[in-house]
Amino acid sequence: MATSLKKALCGAAVATLVAGAASGVGPASAASSLSADWMLTAENVLLIGTDGTNLSKILEYAYNEGSGFRTLMDQGITGAATEVNHTTISGPSWSTILTGVWDDKHGVINNVFSAEPYNSWPTVFNLLEYFRPEVNTSVIADWEYINQIADAGGYPADSNTFFEFDGSWANTDALVTAETISQILQTTANPDIPNFLFSYQVQADEAGHTFGGGSAEYAQAVINVGSNIEQILAAIAQAQAETGDEWTVIVTTDHGHQQSLGFGHGFQSPNETSQFVIFSLAGNSDQAGSQNLNYSIADITPTILQLFGVPLRSDFDGAPMHTDPEITGSLVQPEDLKQALTAAIGMYGYPNIGNDLALGLRTVVATVPYLLNGVVTDIDKMLQGIVDQDIFLISGLAAFAQQINDFFGGLTVDVTQFLARGVAYLTGSGVIAPTDAPLPPPPGPADFSGSVEALLADQTFTAPDLDDADLIGLLGIDALAA
Ligand SMILES: [Zn+2]
Structure with a gap:
């Protein structure tokens, strides 16, 4: 009985949404009239993240029956997205996915984790746990940075599962998949608790x-992830059959990959800025297999919050993909989805030269503390990877950074992170302050880490007015002539 009521509401909500979008209802009124329905209907949401995955490779190698990518594209809406003009590094991009704001706001520059940004820019976990603590929130990951984001802020995820590297990354992802399936099936024991x-x-x-992104190994990894997603979707189907509760599923990536072996990503080539969002909304079979030309990774957190009836921040960069008229108005129903998505990917290009250089500079400088942090010890070798790519000006800058590194030898993570934050600020990262108040502190003793990193994170940088001469100095143009 409860189930059929939910389903009826869901169908009505979709009808209202479509009518609302068609008649030009504003975002605010559309949101408020729908939120009550969505709160009742969308109690289960699964977000699947696949790191560094090019949509072009999915279409080439995993767009076939039996791949979860294809299954989900056939039942949902797919958008070929881009993060051109934003850093193509995992930490900043997953922070955008999980906060709904871009790096000019959250200010995350690299993969050296700091909890501080999420105090000002709460994560989807924080906002769900604060406004709807009865929702079961869970993260399952094999890169600890993701687990750390889910644990940050005053209202962390309820359940936080991390898998260490185990033999191969394919095997480690298989462990994540098995745990995801297990947790989905466990939800059937408490069908009244949202997830x-x-x-x-x-x-x-x-x-x-x-x-390299063009390798057979990369293609195989994409195929493996598609297979993992298919298994996860089978578990969802099983859970749905038991409880009647539908699930909304979203799949996304943080950035793409260069095709040749080298630095991988971090710069602004279309292969690196390439992203995608697949959005399969519970009960939305009407729009199955369609394409949206306006999805962005910043829309994911606002979408999830709207599905759970949580109020949206006014300073989000993204908007709910199912209710924002600007986004729903960009829906198209292509005859050939693969061809349409390939055409969309082909339309994305480079940013203007100024942004290209500023973001390249930020990536080079932000890479040093990450490497010093112990993931890769040979900085010279990594910088050489950038030098070898012969990217206009940036490769020269990397050569310059090599000289600096040779000269200063013993620079620490904290010092280089501090410097990188300064350069990042000057190039537009973390320059926009929140206009919404932070979440109130949770009850109980406050958690002060007291680390040097936390202290550095509290430093604020003021932006001087840069003129061309300053910028040339900042870019080390003189050194590039060498
Ligand atoms: Zn990544």
Whole structure:
């Protein structure tokens, strides 16, 4: 009985949405009239993240029956997205996916984790746990940075599962998949408790870094992730059959990959800025297999919050993909989805030269503390990877950074992170302050880490007015002549 009521409401909500979008209802009124329905209907949301995965490779290698990518594209809406003009590094991009704001706001610059940004820019976990603590929130990942984001802020995820590297990244992703399936099936024991699960897989990115984005190993990793998603969707179907409760499923990536073996990503080539969002909304079979020309990774957190009836921040960069008229108005029903998505990917290009250079500079400088942090010890070798790519000006800058590194030898993570934050600020990262108040502190003793990193994170940078001469100095143009 409860189930059929939910289903009826869901259908009505979709009808209202379509009518609302067609008649030009504003976002605010559309949101308020729908939120009550969505709160009742969308109690299960699964977000699947596949790191460093090019949509072009999915279409080439995993767009076939039996791949979860294809299954989900056939039942949902797919958008070929881009993060051109934003840093193509995992930490900043997953922070955008999980906060709904871009790096000019959250200010995350690299993969050296700091909890501080999420105090000002709460995550989807924080907002769900604060406004709807009865929602079961869970993260399952094999890159600890993701687990750390889910644990940050005053209202962390209820359940936080991390899998260490186990033999191969394909095997480690298989462990994530098995745990995701287990947790989905466990939800049937408590059908009245709403769920938000984030399942993160890393093998595509790792294959890209080790073999290149154009390698057979990368293609195989994409195929493997598609197979994992298919298994997860089968578990959802099983849970749905038991409880009648439908699930909304979203799949996304943080960035793409260069095709050749080298630095992997971090710069502004279309292969690196390439992203996608697949959005399969519970009960939305009418729009199955269609394409949206206006999805962005910043829309994911606002969408999830709207599905759970949580109020949206006024300073989000994204908007709910199912209710915002600007987004729903960009829906198209292509005859050939693969061809349409390939055409959309082909339309994305480079940013203007100024942004290209500023973001390249930020990536070079932000890479040093990450490497010093112990993931890769040979900075010279990594910088050489950038030098070898012969990117206009940036490769020269990397050569310059090599000289600096040779000269200063013993620079620490904290010092270089501090410097990188300064350069990042000057190039537009973290320059926009929130206009919404932070979430109130949770009850209980406050958690002060007291680390040097936390202290550095509290530093604020003021932006001087840069003129061309300053910018040339900042870019080290003189050194590039060498
Ligand atoms: Zn990544």
